[in-house]
Amino acid sequence: MIVGLGPGPAEWMTPEASASVASATDVVGYGPYVERLALRTDQRLHASDNRVEMDRACLALKLATEGRAVAVVSGGDPGVFAMAAAVFEAIETDPQWLKIDVAVAPGVTAMQAAAARLGAPLGHDFCAISLSDNLKPWAIVERRLRAACDGDFVIALYNPASKARPVRITQAFDLLRNVKAPATPVAFARAVGRADETLTLTTLGEADTSRIDMATLVIIGSSETRFIPRDGARHPLFTDLSSQGSQIDGLECDRCDGLRIRSGQCE
Amino acid sequence: MIVGLGPGPAEWMTPEASASVASATDVVGYGPYVERLALRTDQRLHASDNRVEMDRACLALKLATEGRAVAVVSGGDPGVFAMAAAVFEAIETDPQWLKIDVAVAPGVTAMQAAAARLGAPLGHDFCAISLSDNLKPWAIVERRLRAACDGDFVIALYNPASKARPVRITQAFDLLRNVKAPATPVAFARAVGRADETLTLTTLGEADTSRIDMATLVIIGSSETRFIPRDGARHPLFTDLSSQGSQIDGLECDRCDGLRIRSGQCE
Numbered sequence: 001m002i003v004g005l006g007p008g009p010a011e012w013m014t015p016e017a018s019a020s021v022a023s024a025t026d027v028v029g030y031g032p033y034v035e036r037l038a039l040r041t042d043q044r045l046h047a048s049d050n051r052v053e054m055d056r057a058c059l060a061l062k063l064a065t066e067g068r069a070v071a072v073v074s075g076g077d078p079g080v081f082a083m084a085a086a087v088f089e090a091i092e093t094d095p096q097w098l099k100i101d102v103a104v105a106p107g108v109t110a111m112q113a114a115a116a117r118l119g120a121p122l123g124h125d126f127c128a129i130s131l132s133d134n135l136k137p138w139a140i141v142e143r144r145l146r147a148a149c150d151g152d153f154v155i156a157l158y159n160p161a162s163k164a165r166p167v168r169i170t171q172a173f174d175l176l177r178n179v180k181a182p183a184t185p186v187a188f189a190r191a192v193g194r195a196d197e198t199l200t201l202t203t204l205g206e207a208d209t210s211r212i213d214m215a216t217l218v219i220i221g222s223s224e225t226r227f228i229p230r231d232g233a234r235h236p237l238f239t240d241l242s243s244q245g246s247q248i249d250g251l252e253c254d255r256c257d258g259l260r261i262r263s264g265q266c267e
Numbered sequence: 268m269i270v271g272l273g274p275g276p277a278e279w280m281t282p283e284a285s286a287s288v289a290s291a292t293d294v295v296g297y298g299p300y301v302e303r304l305a306l307r308t309d310q311r312l313h314a315s316d317n318r319v320e321m322d323r324a325c326l327a328l329k330l331a332t333e334g335r336a337v338a339v340v341s342g343g344d345p346g347v348f349a350m351a352a353a354v355f356e357a358i359e360t361d362p363q364w365l366k367i368d369v370a371v372a373p374g375v376t377a378m379q380a381a382a383a384r385l386g387a388p389l390g391h392d393f394c395a396i397s398l399s400d401n402l403k404p405w406a407i408v409e410r411r412l413r414a415a416c417d418g419d420f421v422i423a424l425y426n427p428a429s430k431a432r433p434v435r436i437t438q439a440f441d442l443l444r445n446v447k448a449p450a451t452p453v454a455f456a457r458a459v460g461r462a463d464e465t466l467t468l469t470t471l472g473e474a475d476t477s478r479i480d481m482a483t484l485v486i487i488g489s490s491e492t493r494f495i496p497r498d499g500a501r502h503p504l505f506t507d508l509s510s511q512g513s514q515i516d517g518l519e520c521d522r523c524d525g526l527r528i529r530s531g532q533c534e
Contacts, residue, residue, distance in 0.1 A: 006281070010282065011281060011282045011283035011286070012281050012282075012283060012373070013281070013282070014273070014278060014279050014280070014281055014375065015277065015278045015279075015280070015282075016278035016279060019278070077375075077379050078387075079379060079382040079383055079387050079388075079389050079390060080379070080389055080390070081390070081391070082390075084382075084383075084386070084387035084390055084505070085387040085390025085391065085505055085506060085507065085508070086390075087387070088386050088387050088390075088495065088503050088505035088507075089505065089507050091495060091503070092495050092505075092507075098495065098497050102503070103383075104382070104383035104384075104386070104387070105383065106279070106375045106379040106380055106382070106383040107375065107379075108281065108344075108373045108374065108375065109379070112344050112346060112347070112373040112374075112376070113373055115346040115351075115371070115373070116346055116351075116370075116371035116372065116373040117371075119351070119355050119371070120345075120346050120351035120352040120354070120355050120371070121346075122346050122347055123346060123347070123348070123349075123351055123352025123353075123355075124348070124352065124397065124403075125394070125395060125396045125397060125411050126394065126395055127392070127393065127394035127395070127415075127418075127420055128392060128393055128394070129392045130391065130392060135508040136391075136508050140419075143417075143418060143419070144392050144418040144419070144420065146417075146418070147414045147415070147417040147418025147419075147420070148394075148414070148418060150410075150413075150414040150417060151394075151410060151411040151413070151414025151415060151418075152407075152410070152411070152414075153394060153411065153414070228355065228358060228359050228365065230365050236355050236358070236369070238351070238352050238355035238356065238359075239352060240352065240355075240356050240359075241352070241402040241403050
C-alpha cells in the first residue's frame with residue numbers, strides 16, 4: 001500500500017490511510033513522515049533520507065515479495081510529487097514485481113491545505129509544478145511556467161527551494177514577472193497544519209523569494225485571483241470566474257438551457 | 268465551515284470533515300452529497316440543486332449571521348471546482364459577511380481518487396481544467412487546453428460533459444488530437460469509490476468520448492505517461508520523470524551535491 005499521510009495533523013489523514021498503516025507489518029518512508037506515526041512494537045520501521053525515492057521503492061517491493069504487508073508512506077498525497085510514481089517506476093524495471101498487489105491511498109496534498117487556509121485560490125483551473133530539477137532539466141520547468149502563464153492558470157509551486165538550488169525560485173519569479181501583472185496575488189504557505197505554520201500574502205511584484213524554503217507551498221494567482229480586503233484579519237484569497245463572464249456578452253448559458261448571459265447575469 | 272466530503276466512501280473523508288459536519292446545526296449542499304451523511308434529527312438540512320452554487324453560498328452566509336453553525340458540504344475538495352470559491356465570491360458582495368468566521372476543510376478530490384486507482388499518473392507536473400463553460404467562455408477552455416499541451420502537462424478534466432453541452436468533450440478531444448500523439452495514454456475514471464466505479468484505459472487516438480459523462484474524471488497523459496503492460500490485470504498508469512533526464516547529458520544533480528547526471532544516472 002502506498003499511503004498518503006496528508007499535510008501533517010491527524011485530522012487531515014483519511015481513515016483509509018490510518019487503517020493501511022495499522023495493518024502493515026513494515027512501514028517504509030522518509031524519516032520525519034514515519035516519525036509522525038505511532039507505530040506498534042511489532043511493526044518494522046524502515047526510515048530513510050528524502051533523496052532516495054527509488055531505493056525506498058525497491059526496498060518496499062522486495063519486502064512485499066517476501067510476504068510482508070508493506071505501507072510506503074508519503075506526506076500529502078503519494079500520487080502528487082511523492083512516492084507513488086517512484087514505486088511504479090521501480091515496478092516497471094522488474095517483471096517479478098508486476099505480480100505484487102499494489103494499491104494507493106490518496107491524501108490531502110500541500111496545495112489543498114494551503115488553499116483551504118487562504119480561502120479558495122484553486123477554485124478554478126490550476127496547475128501544479130515542482131521546481132525541483134533533480135530529475136528533470138530546468139528547461140522543462142521554464143517551459144511549464146511559460147505555458148502556465150499562457151493559459152492563465154493559477155499556479156501551485158512544489159519544492160520551491162533547497163540548499164542545493166537556492167536560485168531556482170528566483171529564476172522562476174523572474175520568468176513570471178516578465179509575463180504576469182505585478183499586482184498578481186501571491187501566497188507563501190509554510191508548514192500548513194503544523195505548529196510553525198505561517199502564511200504570507202503578497203503580490204508578484206513585491207514577493208520576497210528569500211522567505212521561501214522547502215517547506216513552503218507557493219501559490220501564484222491567475223488574472224481572476226484576488227484578495228478580499230478585511231479590517232483586522234487576514235484577507236481571504238480566491239479565484240473568481242464570474243468576472244470573466246461579465247466581460248463577454250451573448251455567452252451561452254448552460255444554467256438556463258439555451259438562454260444567454262449578459263453582463264454575467266442570465267437574461 | 269466549507270467542508271469537503273471526499274469522492275464518496277467514508278474511508279476517504281477526513282476526520283476534520285466528519286467532525287465539522289457533526290458539530291453543525293445546519294448543513295447546506297447539493298442533494299446527493301447531503302444524502303450521504305447520517306445527520307441527526309436536531310440538524311437542519313438544506314439540500315438544493317447542483318446549479319445554484321451562489322444561492323447556496325448566500326443561504327449559508329445568511330444562516331451564519333443568524334448565529335447558526337453552518338457546514339456547506341461539497342463532494343471531493345471544496346476548494347477544487349466546488350463550493351469554496353462560490354462562498355468567497357458571495358462574501359465579497361456584502362461587507363457584513365466579511366465578519367463571519369469562515370474556514371475550509373480540504374478533502375480528497377476526484378482526480379486524486381482516480382489517480383490512486385490508476386497508478387500514479389499525476390506524479391509529476393499536471394493541471395486541472397473544468398470543461399464547464401457555465402461561467403467561463405469556451406475560448407478560455409480552449410486557451411487552457413492549448414497551454415496544457417504546450418507545457419506537456421498531464422491533464423485532469425473535470426465536468427467533462429453534461430446534457431446541456433454534450434459536444435464540449437468532443438471539441439476538447441479534437442483540439443488535443445491536433446497537438447498530442449495518438450498513443451498518449453488516456454483514462455476515464457467514473458464514480459471512483461462508489462458502487463458503480465468503472466475505469467477505462469485507452470489512448471488519445473482511440474478514446475471513445477461518448478462513454479464520458481458528468482461523473483467521469485478524464486486523465487490525459489504527458490509525453491512521459493505510460494501504461495505498464497501486465498497479463499490478466501489492469502495495466503498501471505504512471506508518469507515517469509527519469510526518462511527525461513536520460514535524454515539530457517551534463518544535467519546538474521541535486522542528489523549528489525554538484526555532481527552531474529549522465530544518462531539518468533549519477534556519475
